[in-house]
Amino acid sequence: MITIEVLLFAAAREAAGAGSIRVELPDDATVGDAFAHLRVAHPALGPVLGASRAAVDEEFAPPSRSLSNGDTMAVLPPVSGG
Amino acid sequence: MEPFGVTAEPLDVQALAAFIADSGAGAIVTFLGVSRESSNDANQVERPVETLWYEAYGPMALRKLREIGAETTSRFDIRGVACWHRTGEVAIGEASVAIAVSAPHRGDAFDACRFVIEQIKTSLPVWKRERFADGEEWVEGYGGEAGSARA
Numbered sequence: 001m002i003t004i005e006v007l008l009f010a011a012a013r014e015a016a017g018a019g020s021i022r023v024e025l026p027d028d029a030t031v032g033d034a035f036a037h038l039r040v041a042h043p044a045l046g047p048v049l050g051a052s053r054a055a056v057d058e059e060f061a062p063p064s065r066s067l068s069n070g071d072t073m074a075v076l077p078p079v080s081g082g
Numbered sequence: 083m084e085p086f087g088v089t090a091e092p093l094d095v096q097a098l099a100a101f102i103a104d105s106g107a108g109a110i111v112t113f114l115g116v117s118r119e120s121s122n123d124a125n126q127v128e129r130p131v132e133t134l135w136y137e138a139y140g141p142m143a144l145r146k147l148r149e150i151g152a153e154t155t156s157r158f159d160i161r162g163v164a165c166w167h168r169t170g171e172v173a174i175g176e177a178s179v180a181i182a183v184s185a186p187h188r189g190d191a192f193d194a195c196r197f198v199i200e201q202i203k204t205s206l207p208v209w210k211r212e213r214f215a216d217g218e219e220w221v222e223g224y225g226g227e228a229g230s231a232r233a
Contacts, residue, residue, distance in 0.1 A: 081208025
């Protein structure tokens with residue numbers, strides 16, 4: 001198993017009631033697997049996860065991106081800066 | 083000063099313009115994104131906004147601003163580019179984002195400044211929350227090309 005830190009922002013942070021969560025995943029887990037895990041562990045996150053992008057180590061990451069122990073994955077709802 | 087940053091303090095576009103001033107520049111274009119006093123709801127009905135509040139993924143936002151700056155420098159004939167985004171509460175009429183670009187010619191300066199703000203709108207990890215008299219909500223934002231980077 002690997003442990004990753006999940007950072008949650010804006011609507012995702014509010015839905016989860018926390019700005020960060022530690023998540024345990026199988027060794028070969030991907031970003032997509034982490035999102036699937038979050039949907040089950042935190043059902044309130046479901047709607048916002050469907051619209052969100054992920055970032056790993058501060059870079060946008062596709063669902064296929066594999067995760068390693070100690071990674072930081074951020075859940076980024078649709079951005080609205082500017 | 084640093085050319086790129088995220089701050090809870092008011093933005094100073096004059097300082098940005100001074101920072102990117104260059105003896106080879108014939109034009110400096112600056113842009114301020116400013117908090118507007120009204121917003122359209124889901125039914126396109128206008129309603130008054132009391133204040134705006136911005137949340138950022140700070141370290142990634144700084145990294146993205148630097149990337150946008152590098153991309154802008156490679157795409158346009160410019161001498162300098164600087165951009166800061168604000169976080170926390172931003173009163174109506176105050177700037178949430180400030181951009182300054184210097185270039186030998188005005189066309190490149192305008193085009194590059196426009197490019198920077200469009201990149202910010204689509205890829206900077208920053209979220210805007212509008213506060214109304216009767217509540218508040220996150221502003222519907224940009225999620226990227228359908229399916230491209232979504233998990």
